[in-house]
Amino acid sequence: MTPLIDRLRSRDDWRLTAQRRVIAEVMTGQHVHLAAHEVLERARAILPEVSQATVYNTLNELVALGELVELTHADGRKRYDPNVGERHHHLVCVDCGTMRDVDADDPSLAAAQHHGFDVLSVEVTFRARCPDCA
Amino acid sequence: MTPLIDRLRSRDDWRLTAQRRVIAEVMTGQHVHLAAHEVLERARAILPEVSQATVYNTLNELVALGELVELTHADGRKRYDPNVGERHHHLVCVDCGTMRDVDADDPSLAAAQHHGFDVLSVEVTFRARCPDCA
DNA sequence: TCCAGACCCTAGAACAGTTCCAAGCCCGGA
DNA sequence: TCCGGGCTTGGAACTGTTCTAGGGTCTGGA
Numbered sequence: 001m002t003p004l005i006d007r008l009r010s011r012d013d014w015r016l017t018a019q020r021r022v023i024a025e026v027m028t029g030q031h032v033h034l035a036a037h038e039v040l041e042r043a044r045a046i047l048p049e050v051s052q053a054t055v056y057n058t059l060n061e062l063v064a065l066g067e068l069v070e071l072t073h074a075d076g077r078k079r080y081d082p083n084v085g086e087r088h089h090h091l092v093c094v095d096c097g098t099m100r101d102v103d104a105d106d107p108s109l110a111a112a113q114h115h116g117f118d119v120l121s122v123e124v125t126f127r128a129r130c131p132d133c134a
Numbered sequence: 135m136t137p138l139i140d141r142l143r144s145r146d147d148w149r150l151t152a153q154r155r156v157i158a159e160v161m162t163g164q165h166v167h168l169a170a171h172e173v174l175e176r177a178r179a180i181l182p183e184v185s186q187a188t189v190y191n192t193l194n195e196l197v198a199l200g201e202l203v204e205l206t207h208a209d210g211r212k213r214y215d216p217n218v219g220e221r222h223h224h225l226v227c228v229d230c231g232t233m234r235d236v237d238a239d240d241p242s243l244a245a246a247q248h249h250g251f252d253v254l255s256v257e258v259t260f261r262a263r264c265p266d267c268a
Numbered sequence: 269t270c271c272a273g274a275c276c277c278t279a280g281a282a283c284a285g286t287t288c289c290a291a292g293c294c295c296g297g298a
Numbered sequence: 299t300c301c302g303g304g305c306t307t308g309g310a311a312c313t314g315t316t317c318t319a320g321g322g323t324c325t326g327g328a
Binding site for chain 1: 275285286
């Protein structure tokens with residue numbers, strides 16, 4: 001039993017059905033940054049009758065519950081990261097899209113964190129609320 | 135005549151047609167981060183017979199030429215930033231998507247750079263090439 | 269145990285953003 | 299003027315995501 005599934009099971013405002021449990025199982029681990037279609041594939045390997053709509057619904061619900069973070073990838077498809085607890089950032093391969101979590105507090109990445117990647121550029125985005133929307 | 139249009143005009147591998155000039159005109163300025171449909175709208179205000187396909191083609195070509203940077207926004211649509219010269223990062227409103235350029239070298243944003251925004255979180259992405267793709 | 273209501277799941281349709289395609293247009297060079 | 303290559307166009311196609319309608323499942327109360 002993983003912490004994620006434990007947390008979900010103990011919520012009384014959210015039913016942990018078989019489908020949802022399988023999706024949570026798939027989303028468990030370090031360096032997991034799956035796109036929806038990959039989640040669907042892996043979930044179906046465990047429970048073949050999971051539907052696409054359920055995967056999308058469940059992923060969105062888990063994001064709303066704060067259990068996943070949605071990442072927008074350059075290829076246009078969203079990826080989901082279960083590592084919400086600790087502050088961390090991302091190392092992304094510009095060719096294949098592979099991602100690694102890195103914990104860096106500044107935009108210069110320590111060599112020990114390179115994971116063998118050849119770093120090309122850094123992109124910093126500040127998520128904020130503008131005066132008009134405040 | 136703006137520097138961007140000047141640069142484009144002087145390329146001999148790329149014809150600066152009326153449509154392309156209008157699109158470049160629309161993309162000129164500071165804090166310009168337009169999505170394709172906005173570029174189309176504004177371009178048509180100047181030259182009504184510009185087609186959607188041309189806007190997409192031209193934006194992609196300008197990105198390939200290094201004259202624009204493509205930004206992936208959480209809402210799924212790409213935005214284009216003409217500010218390619220100087221290293222800078224982005225301040226994004228989570229509600230309306232408004233963006234501002236900021237020049238920050240670390241993930242703590244100086245108050246002078248806040249543009250009145252209420253900063254919620256910082257996201258750092260290292261663009262890299264993984265060992266398999268190298 | 270049975271029932272009702274709430275919640276959940278499914279397949280397929282619908283949607284939005286982007287790209288592809290075939291055809292016609294335009295410009296520069298011969 | 300004619301020709302060829304590149305550019306543009308509208309519409310179709312494609313892809314990722316969301317919506318919809320209908321049926322199923324679970325839970326608590328009678």
